[in-house]
Amino acid sequence: MTLNLLLRRTHIYLALFLLSWFGMYGISSLPFSHPKWFEPPEGGPRPSVRFDRSYQIEVPQTSDLRETGARILQDNGLQGSFGVYQPNPQRLNVYLFSFWSATEITYFIDQKRLLAEDRPFRWSSFLTGLHARGGFEQESLLNDAWGVLVDLVCLGFLVWIGTGLYMWWQLKPTRFWGGLALGGGFLVFVLFLWRL
Amino acid sequence: MFSKFLRRSHLYLALFLTPWILINALSTLAMNHRQFFAKPGDNPVHFEKESEQTYNGTFPVQATARQMALQLLKGLNLERAFSVQAKPEGERITILRQDPISPRRITFAPKSGMLVVERQVFSTHTFLERMHRRRGYQHHRLLEDAWAVSVDMVIAAMVFWALSGVWMWWELRSTRVWGGACLLLGVGLFGLFLFSI
Numbered sequence: 001m002t003l004n005l006l007l008r009r010t011h012i013y014l015a016l017f018l019l020s021w022f023g024m025y026g027i028s029s030l031p032f033s034h035p036k037w038f039e040p041p042e043g044g045p046r047p048s049v050r051f052d053r054s055y056q057i058e059v060p061q062t063s064d065l066r067e068t069g070a071r072i073l074q075d076n077g078l079q080g081s082f083g084v085y086q087p088n089p090q091r092l093n094v095y096l097f098s099f100w101s102a103t104e105i106t107y108f109i110d111q112k113r114l115l116a117e118d119r120p121f122r123w124s125s126f127l128t129g130l131h132a133r134g135g136f137e138q139e140s141l142l143n144d145a146w147g148v149l150v151d152l153v154c155l156g157f158l159v160w161i162g163t164g165l166y167m168w169w170q171l172k173p174t175r176f177w178g179g180l181a182l183g184g185g186f187l188v189f190v191l192f193l194w195r196l
Numbered sequence: 197m198f199s200k201f202l203r204r205s206h207l208y209l210a211l212f213l214t215p216w217i218l219i220n221a222l223s224t225l226a227m228n229h230r231q232f233f234a235k236p237g238d239n240p241v242h243f244e245k246e247s248e249q250t251y252n253g254t255f256p257v258q259a260t261a262r263q264m265a266l267q268l269l270k271g272l273n274l275e276r277a278f279s280v281q282a283k284p285e286g287e288r289i290t291i292l293r294q295d296p297i298s299p300r301r302i303t304f305a306p307k308s309g310m311l312v313v314e315r316q317v318f319s320t321h322t323f324l325e326r327m328h329r330r331r332g333y334q335h336h337r338l339l340e341d342a343w344a345v346s347v348d349m350v351i352a353a354m355v356f357w358a359l360s361g362v363w364m365w366w367e368l369r370s371t372r373v374w375g376g377a378c379l380l381l382g383v384g385l386f387g388l389f390l391f392s393i
Contacts, residue, residue, distance in 0.1 A: 009371070009374075012361070012364075012365055012368070012371060012375060013371075013374060013375060013378045014378075015361050015365075016361075016362075016365060016375045016376075016378040016379040016382065017378040017379070017381060017382040018382055019358055019361075019362070019379060019382055019383070020382050020383050020385075020386035021382075021386065022354060022357070022358050023354070023355065023358045024386070025354065026351050026352075026354030026355045026358065027351075027355065029331075029347070029350075029351045029354075030351060032331055032332075033331045033332060033344065033347055033348055033351065034332075035332075063238060081393065098393065099390055099393070133393075134224070134227060134228040135227075135228055135229075135230060135231075136228075136229075136231070137231070140393070142389065142392055142393045143393055145389075146389055146393055147228060149385075149389075150224065150228045151225065151228055153224070154221045154222070154224045154225040154228070155221075157217050157218075157220065157221035158218075158221050160210075160217075161214055161217060161218060161221075164207075164210055164211075165211075165214075168207055168211060171207075174204070174207060174208075177208060178207060178208060178211050181208045181209075181211040181212040182211040182212070182214060184212060185211065185212035185213060185214055185215055185216075186214070186215055188346070189215035189216065192296070192339070192342075192343055192346070193296045193297065195339055196276075196277075196294075196295070196296050196330070196339055196340070196343055
């Protein structure tokens with residue numbers, strides 16, 4: 001197999017394998033760019049309360065609250081991917097999520113009270129959830145595998161750029177207009193970096 | 197003719213949008229590996245003081261925080277997209293003035309007239325993340341809108357590349373079997389993730 005053929009086949013097979021992610025990242029960028037298009041009329045349905053009960057846990061004075069979040073979930077029979085944040089000194093929020101559902105668990109530190117609310121399904125949340133999912137902080141193999149695939153998509157972008165440039169240069173009749181497009185793109189981008 | 201048009205569009209659009217795709221790939225890599233750049237919960241954004249002065253100007257009666265911010269930015273010759281936060285009772289106004297390379301934080305205390313300008317310390321990963329997140333038409337500046345249009349163009353291009361790529365693959369008969377296998381494997385894997393995590 002020649003280098004030329006290898007690069008062409010890599011470009012196409014990698015693209016076909018990652019097509020679902022590629023299409024997903026394209027479409028799921030829309031709610032970020034045009035949030036108003038996805039706003040439900042009159043605010044949409046409200047979250048439903050799953051439980052609201054007395055609960056007590058020590059919240060440590062640390063920026064890393066993941067362990068505390070895991071304990072809250074475990075104590076209350078909940079499991080899944082989650083994130084933890086403290087919006088103010090009197091509250092701790094644990095956000096439990098999958099692509100299809102999300103539950104916001106709020107611990108009111110001063111009241112020693114735990115409230116869990118299920119958010120209704122919304123297409124904008126589904127798409128932004130797909131788009132923003134990544135990293136390796138969740139304690140599950142499949143989540144890590146998703147993180148690896150996100151890396152693979154990024155490497156795919158770099159490979160497509162490299163192999164694409166190579167294939168373009170092989171097509172002599174396209175060099176002038178292609179060079180103009182490439183140069184124009186960089187020029188516009190630098191203008192944005194400078195003046196934005 | 198249609199096939200040639202599709203191939204050329206796929207190619208020229210990709211060449212023009214190369215810098216956007218490059219930044220998108222690098223920034224996503226950086227965001228996927230945040231733990232390399234900062235400990236969980238730590239703020240990766242740091243500012244250093246650029247100037248401190250007493251502001252002697254006056255504001256219109258009942259000026260909003262946004263109107264005051266705009267006037268301050270004009271005075272500092274730092275007019276660009278920004279967001280503003282005002283502490284209760286007008287104790288302090290904090291302006292976050294956007295810039296791809298060096299965003300600034302401007303703090304103004306109306307009672308003392310103290311105006312402090314701080315520049316965000318440059319780091320590659322915060323720069324990449326900033327570029328990744330910059331979008332939308334909310335700033336009412338021509339250049340901001342032009343950037344938002346370019347982001348929309350990338351979104352449309354991604355969908356177009358996917359569709360035109362499948363078309364071009366199907367025309368290459370010798371790649372149909374392995375290409376089909378790659379496509380099915382990818383779709384299957386994506387479906388598995390969709391319903392399991």
